[in-house]
Amino acid sequence: MAPINRRNFIEYSSIMSAGALISPSSIHFTSQENKLRIGVIGTGMRGQGHVSLLLQRDDVEVAAICDIDSGMIASTLKYYEKYQAPKPKIYQAGPYDYRNMLANEDLDAVIIATPWRWHTEMAVASMEAGIYTGMEVCGGFSLDECWQIVNTHERTGTQLYFLENVCFRRDVMAVLQMVRKDMFGEMVHLECGYQHDLRGVKFNDGKTPYNSGVEFGEKGYSEAKWRTLHSVGRDGDLYPTHGIGPIAQYIDINRGNRLAYITSISSKSRGLHDYILNHEKGGPDHPNANQKFNLGDKVTSMIKTTNDETIVLHHDTNLPRPYSLGFRVQGTKGLWQVDNKSIYIEGLSPSHRWESQDDYMKQYDHPLWKRYEQRAVGAGHGGMDFFLLHSFVEHAKKKQAPPFDAYDAATWLSITPLSEQSIALGSEPMPFPDFTRGKWIDRKNTFAKEGDLF
């Protein structure tokens, strides 16, 4: 039997509460001792956003932070001053100091918001340490890595919460309500993706994060320091989860349905080179003007599910364009398209004509948004980040299986290496492994349903 430490006590008390028919949301963590102790690995811009939101809660303590960059640590500490929070233990002694944090801090939960290539090894270590693990989104590198996540979760019994915030977007959740009320009929075809002009993120002046220059890698700052290198060496859908996460909820992926195979295609690569060439701080004589980028400006993938839906997934981050996750949710009775903000439902909409989505979004606004709207105001990414962290914290308190778990993480991450492989082989279809090893047959989708947070 595990020694009764603070961490076990919280789990135990949660179970007791449930046994006593007290609603989980009535559990309060007011005293310092009962707060959920969270450690954050990676305190760049994304990590700081999480810390800032967590410090505003009275039920958590961000007890430890870890980063290799002292400037980012310093920026993070300013949030502690702002919210008058007890200073955290700081780990900044090189890239593996996170191991010391995991070993020493008696944490209830960890959030990992480091560059992509560290996510899996840190998540595996955190699960090995028995700590409820929140892992930021990215794309994977290998199927083996995806299996590591699954196998470590199963061996240790520790949960992994894959921190996909777009599942909580207000329109995405309203449409989820509509899907569940059968407004669109049986699902047939879905589209999604990440279409975001990241040129001003992939390059900067080495000092300020956005739109400030044409440097990257060692001379870059924030994401330009590391993210851009993926555009140099790789060609695939590097960032699939903001699209596939919400779609997975609509069609119950890993819960009665499964991704079967994918085929991907990649266009010419021009956008990043042109950006360097045409930027006032760049030009043809700038050293980066000779840099080759492997990443096609537009990577498109098609996925088939075992329930016979088709999915189109966009990845479009190198060209000038307005932001769009490109959602389309189409069933036997109608469809939603995010780009024209329109809905068509047979029998409700005028024949063969789009309707504005506005009234539908109001009518089917998700109960969670109605309930938490005020608390979400001001949180990152239009309030989504409040919901994400609220869900993470509430699930971590109860050590409960998260809505996006190790199997989902493995599945969604695997899109990236599978798309790279498909492209490398001239758009050959690539089968998805069944990361659930058959459990998808009878697993249930509980995300944002009665009992999940409300």
Place this chain on the structure above:
Amino acid sequence: MAPINRRNFIEYSSIMSAGALISPSSIHFTSQENKLRIGVIGTGMRGQGHVSLLLQRDDVEVAAICDIDSGMIASTLKYYEKYQAPKPKIYQAGPYDYRNMLANEDLDAVIIATPWRWHTEMAVASMEAGIYTGMEVCGGFSLDECWQIVNTHERTGTQLYFLENVCFRRDVMAVLQMVRKDMFGEMVHLECGYQHDLRGVKFNDGKTPYNSGVEFGEKGYSEAKWRTLHSVGRDGDLYPTHGIGPIAQYIDINRGNRLAYITSISSKSRGLHDYILNHEKGGPDHPNANQKFNLGDKVTSMIKTTNDETIVLHHDTNLPRPYSLGFRVQGTKGLWQVDNKSIYIEGLSPSHRWESQDDYMKQYDHPLWKRYEQRAVGAGHGGMDFFLLHSFVEHAKKKQAPPFDAYDAATWLSITPLSEQSIALGSEPMPFPDFTRGKWIDRKNTFAKEGDLF
């Protein structure tokens, strides 16, 4: 040397006119003898539309019509009464009577508007007869058929005009102007397709063509008589040309660029069955309720070009939805999307924000539309059909190579069998034959450029 008959005389006189530096558009065909003699094979709804428009011109004579359906012949003759045109020679003695028409009528041009499966053999016969051939659009059945079109054209020297009307759509042509003025920069990614709820076309009551019942095949009328059978037996992009035709103009397919390979995916098939089930004249006891339909409700294809653009092609004809050809034209400087009627161009548009397409459509309205707008009013499909037939007639008068020729027909038609094959093999990529046998390298795109009609 060929005998000098009326047909040769027109060709000869055209050459003389050009030699005398008289603009081709100044050639008038006023006397009955000098009119372009056209025969129309297939006088269903589409053929009647063409006859109706042609009879309103003073430079053509629709000298012969051919159909196996006496009712359709009768409907067509009403247009002759309406426009007080000399009655045509009628060929209606079975499916091969068109051969007699081709042999006997001394035609200058033929338009083929029959059910899809007849297009190629009729076009081949027409080219063999040395008659300028207009072939309505469809999808192909086999690569061999596509090669037949190319080989017959090359052996006989007779032109085939592939009658793709959407290339003349006003917004499509304005965007062509923008592409040619480099407004979007170098082309990177394009989308298009045929998204049209055809349930009310694929089924009817056997008497009226649209939205009147759940019969098809022998009990159906008009397209329901034959088109629906393709949804029974086939699974692929059955109707690719309204999408690929305009896209081919933007990226010069078969003229410096070429379609390289395609991979396709198909969803579950529900829409047609549901339609029968839920229609007031259908229901679970209707015999057609047991009909299986192979065609996936949503077929999506991705195409790579030799110039490294990517194309996504939609086919979506069985579900309730508003009409959309789904155009997206994306380059290194910006993009157009038809569904939100929006354009974004770096440096012109507000940063990261869509602009309405309206001002751009006005500013870049194609000169052909400005010139012929009044004549196009009232012609089918928003005026496109006027431009199509005007272009066909003017090219036929001069026996000139059409903008969409035998090579384009073969290439665009081949999408259908290639997509069927890809789907049958689980989305395997399928290479496009080079139907030009290398001529694409130096062929030039002349469509709607100075000298083509204006």
